[in-house]
Amino acid sequence: MSNSERSMRTPLGRVRHHGASREGTGHFIAQRVTSVALIILAPWFAVAAALSIRDASYLATIDFISNPINAVGVILLVAIGLYHMSLGMQEVIVDYVLKPSTKVILLFLNVAAPLVLAVGAIFAVLLVNFGV
C-alpha cells in the first residue's frame, strides 16, 4: 500500500475482486430483523398448528386457517419466513457456487421461487377465508 500513490493502477482496478459493496449492510439488517419476528412466529405456528391439526385432516386444517388470528399469523409467517430464507440461501449460494452462470441462475431462482410461493400461499389463506 505504501506505493499506492505512485501506482499506475486506477482506483477501479484496485478495488476489483475485493468483494461486493453497497448492499451488504441492508442484507445483514434485514436478516436480523426478520429473524427477530420469526423467533415469535415460527414456534407459535409449530405449536398452534400441531395442537389444532393433530391428524392433518382437511377439516381441521380449514378450521385452523379460518381463525382470523391464525390467518394473520400464517400470512406474516409466510411473508417474513420466505424473505428470511431467501436472504439465507443467497448467502449460501454466494459462498459455495463459484461458476458465474450457475450462480446467477440459482440467485434468480432463489428470488423467484420464494416470491411465487409467498403470493400463492397468502392467496390460498385469503381464499379459504373469503372464497366462495
Next chain:
Amino acid sequence: MAGATRPEEKPIAPHLSVWRWHVTMASSILHRVTGVGLYGAAIGVALWLMAAAAGPETYAIVDTILSAWYGQIAMYLVIASLAYHLANGIRHLVFDTGAGLTPADADTSAWFAILFAIAAPIGLWALLTFGG
C-alpha cells in the same frame, strides 16, 4: 495489496479438512444445514396452504404424505431443525451484541442449541400426547 486476488484463488471457508473438530464449528455447519432444510420445509408449508385452498381432493395428497412413515420422519426432522435454527439464531443475535463470544461461553451455548434441538421434538410430542 498490489496484485488483486483472482476470484478462483480466493480461500473457501470452512476448511473442514484442516481444522480439528470442535462444537462451535458443528454449530455453524448445523445452522446452515438446518437453514437449507427449513427452506424445503417452508416450501412444504406454502404447498400445504395451497392444497387446503384447492379442496379436499388435492388435500388428500398432503394427508397421505404427512401420515406416511416418511412424512412423520420429515416432520420430526423439520421440528428438530426449526428448534436448532431458532436456538442458534438467538445465540447469533446475542453474539451480535458482542456478548458470549469467549470460547467457553460459545461452547456452552452451542451445546445448549444442540440439546434444545433434541429436546424440542420430544417436548412437542409429549404436549400432543399427554397435554390438552
